[in-house]
Amino acid sequence: MxxxxxxxxxxxxxxxxxxxxxxxxxxxxxxxxxxxxxxxxxxxxxxxxxxxxxxxxxxxxxxxxxxxxxxxxxxxxxxxxxxxxxxxxxxxxxxxxxxxxxxxxxxxxxxxxxxxxxxxxxxxxxxxxxxxxxxxxxxxxxxxxxxxxxxxxSESISTNNRWGIQKRFRDGSYRLSTVAYGYTKDEDGELVIKEDEAEIVRRIYLEYLGGKGSYVITRDLNKDQVPTVRTAETWNESTVKEILQNPIYEGDLILQKTYTTEVLPFTKKRNRGEMPQFFIKDNHEPIITREQGQMVREIYEYRRKQMGNDRSEKYQNRYEFSSIIMCSECNGSFKRQKIYIGKPYEKIQWSCTNHIKNSAMCKMKPVREGIIKDAYLTMWNKLVSNYVYILIPMLDSLKNLRINKEQETEIEELNHKIMELTEQSHILSRVAQKGYVDSALFIQKQNALNVELEETKRKRNSLLDSNGFEKEITGTQRLLEIIRYNPVIMEDYDESLFSHTVEQVIIGQKNTITFKLINGLELIEKAGTGGEQE
Missing domain, CATH: 3.40.50.1390 (Resolvase, N-terminal catalytic domain)
Known part of the structure; x- marks a missing residue:
């Protein structure tokens, strides 16, 4: 049949x-x-x-x-x-x-x-x-x-290009597209010394050998208005460190310091032993002697160990306040500093980077790390004690502010339409179950209702998403959740709690510390004067 x-x-x-x-x-x-x-x-x-x-x-x-x-x-x-x-x-x-x-x-x-x-x-x-x-x-x-x-x-083209570069690496015919500071290229593509920049390189090496650190060298270069590396606006410490560690200034060349992955998506990575490197000795005229280069490496390694900057400890040196503390006067970021190093009363303080460069440009004084932690502890305990009067009303206000009357009316109409379409779908299903509607017709009508329902929901959700205050509402709900799980007054500073609740710390004049929380709420605490240190 x-x-x-x-x-x-x-x-x-x-x-x-x-x-x-x-x-x-x-x-x-x-x-x-x-x-x-x-x-x-x-x-x-x-x-x-x-x-x-x-x-x-x-x-x-x-x-x-x-x-x-x-x-x-x-x-x-x-x-x-x-x-x-x-x-x-x-x-x-x-x-x-x-x-x-x-x-x-x-x-x-x-x-x-x-x-x-x-x-x-x-x-x-x-x-x-x-x-x-x-x-x-x-x-x-x-x-x-x-x-x-x-x-x-794309992968074939990339492979061909990579093969050609590897071949030039091996036979020594590769020509650098971008040359290091202190050098330029002649008409044959060979490296030649750019004397004005080479003088700066020699100064950096000599000052480092003379006992200055990379930070002090950077500060002095900017103070003396020494022309910067190519397009940079100012000298920075990472650039000075890179110059001090680059063997190119001794006349040698290391090729394939970075590499590109073989398959999509192509990603450029630093070569840490995954790919071969190619060392060319006496490739070009040196700017410094090999003895100077060797001594700089020894001093750099010694200082790195003294400062506890071994790679095995790198995660221990990521501070919870890094990139979070800002200056209210110049909007600059704060940098971590150690003072009285090696003394029994060694301390950690945070200083505005612009104040460090030029105290006349920004007069914001440093603040001790302990002062910031104490201020946060005080602020948090006040919030825990009064969250019913601060966070809950704030959450209600944000929900009320997120929509205007026109949007509210439109969302309400769309919600009614969603309910109507859902009810029509249920009625259609009940009618079909009783055999009053042909199966093919039922599926066709059901599909039509589902599509219209989906479109209506998308329009409603789009209106809700465009009303703003999502971050503030979500942040406030998160703070309330944290307080529910930690309702007691804290006696000691908790790094994990700080990282989950604070978005930014703003240091102001007259010993004020403002904590901008994850919901945008800003709470101000007064800090003691005993913690400041110039």
Whole structure:
């Protein structure tokens, strides 16, 4: 007996078409990185896509998303692509038009993941060159093949380039694209001394051998207004340390200090033994003697051990206040310092970096670490004792502020519509169970209701997300949760508690310390004067 088969027509697009008479269409492209060509390229593509999309009466052009054509292999590095995906998630885009699969992404995994996500959102991607529509049947199989070919092409090109570089490493013919400070290149690409910069290199080595540390050398270079390394605005300590450790100044060259991973996504990493390195002795004219280089290395190693900076201890030297303490006077960050080193009364203090460089520019005095911890402990205990009067009313106010009257009315209407659609779905199910509705018709109507319900929920959620105060509300809820689990008055400073509750510490004049909490709330404490130390 032949089976009776009834085709259930897809309803999603029909329902969406009814809800949205015109499809909102955008274009995605990658424009030239050359600033002189970028604007022309962008304008030309805008004109093209406006014309292309404008020819369709059922389409509405909503804009173009354009990333610089640095690389299609990493989606994460493409800000406009990510912004476009966010707009799709908010239900603001129905169709994306792009030139080709290779313009969309050269990474197969990223490409397929993005397309699948867009398909789940009901967003169509149309590739002009391949004449491919992602909502058509068998599109994913074709996209997988095309994206794999594009990825293979990128990896093949990268492999060829890497092989060529490795070959030049081995035979010593490799020419540096960027030369170290103190050198330049002649017409043959060979390293030659740039005398004005070489004088600064010699000064750094001689001062270090004379007993100065890298921080003091950096300070003096800036104080003497010595021209900086290429495009840098000021000298910094890391640059001085790099110069002191680079064997290039002794006339030697080490190649492949970094390497790029072989498969997508291509990532540049520092070579820590994963790849071979190539050492070329007496490659070029030295700026310092080998004896000077060796002595600097010995002193550097000795100081590193004295300061406890062995790599095995690196995680112990990440301080909870690093990058958190700010200056109210100049908005500069605070740096950790040790004073009275080696003495029984050795102390740790935090100082404004601008005050360290020039006390006339910023008059903010250093503050002892113990003072900050005591102030936090006092602030936290006050908050725990009074959270009912501070955090709970704040949470209620934030929830009330997050929506205006118009938004509130629209959200309320959408909520009613969601309830109505849900009720219709339940009624339809009950009718079908009693056999009053044909199965094929039931599935078709149920699918239509589900699509409309999904669209209504997305619109409601988009309104909620756009109302702001998410961070403040979430932060306040988190603080209340922490207090519920830690309701007692703290007797000692807790580093873990600090890191989970404080976003920023602001040091002010007149001994004030402001703690900006994770919900944006700022609480001020007075600090004792005994902790300051110039």
């Amino acid at each position: 032949a089976k009776k088969v009834t085709k259930i027509e897809p309803v999603r697009q029909n329902v969406i078409q009814t809800l949205r008479p015109k499809k909102r269409v955008c274009a995605y492209c990658r424009v030239s990185t050359d600033s002189t060509k970028q604007h022309t390229s962008y304008v030309a593509q805008v004109e093209y896509y406006e014309s292309y999309i404008g020819k369709r009466e059922d389409w509405e052009f909503i804009g173009i998303f354009a990333d610089e054509a640095k690389s299609g292999t990493k989606v994460k590095s493409r800000d406009e692509f990510l912004r476009m995906m966010h707009e799709c998630e908010n239900g603001n885009i129905d169709v994306i038009i792009t030139k080709s699969v290779t313009r969309f992404a050269r990474n197969t995994v990223d490409s397929i993941e993005a397309i699948r996500k867009l398909k789940s959102l009901g967003v169509t991607v149309y590739f002009e060159k391949e004449n491919l529509n992602t909502l058509s049947e068998q599109s994913e199989q074709m996209l997988t093949i095309l994206s794999s070919l594009a990825q293979g092409e």
